[in-house]
Amino acid sequence: MRRPSFLFRLIKNREGAAALEFALVMVPFLALTMAIIETTVLAFTDAVLQAAVANTARMVRTGQTAVLGSSGASAFSTAVCNQLYGLADCSKLVFDLRSFSSFSAISIPVPDASGGTSGASYSTGSSSSASGAADVVTARVIYPYSFLTPGLSYFLGSSAGQTVNLVYTVVFQNEPY
Secondary structure, three states: OOOOOHHHHHHHOOOOHHHHHHHHHHHHHHHHHHHHHHHHHHHHHHHHHHHHHHHHHHHHHOOOOOOOOHHHHHHHHHHHHHOOOOOOOHHHOEEEEEEEOOHHHOOOOOOOOOHHHOOOOOOOEOOOOOOOOOOEEEEEEEEEEEOOOOOHHHHOOOOOOOEEEEEEEEEEEOOOO
16 A cells, blocks of 8 residues: 655645635735725825815805915915814825916916925915905815825826825805905
């Protein structure tokens, strides 16, 4: 009678099969779980930031605060940051605030929040004074969201690094207050 070979005995042995299967399945399972959690956090941050910008823009539209000039831009950024409840880092937000005389006069550059533009930067567009009644105002807020899960930003459309820009632009005409 012939003795079974080592390979045959290894294949036939079932001790530890559950641990091996668990180890093989655990890595993709954890990666998928982290991607789901991080995508949910991204969507929640997106919704909260969008609501903060819309609510602050409404304050400007109704004349509760001015947009342009040093005090107006500071008031706008403070109002947006107060509605984020620590969910986004306010030092990474980029604000682009502009006032125009009509909708046809609107001219805003392509958004860019990479490199040296971190922190709040205020642009007054075609006017350096505070916006007034019936002025057309564009308020844009850019937030570079950083991912913790490696490679997830590639699947969400960002090929450069581990960040994706959340951009919100609100264009409105002030009420005649």
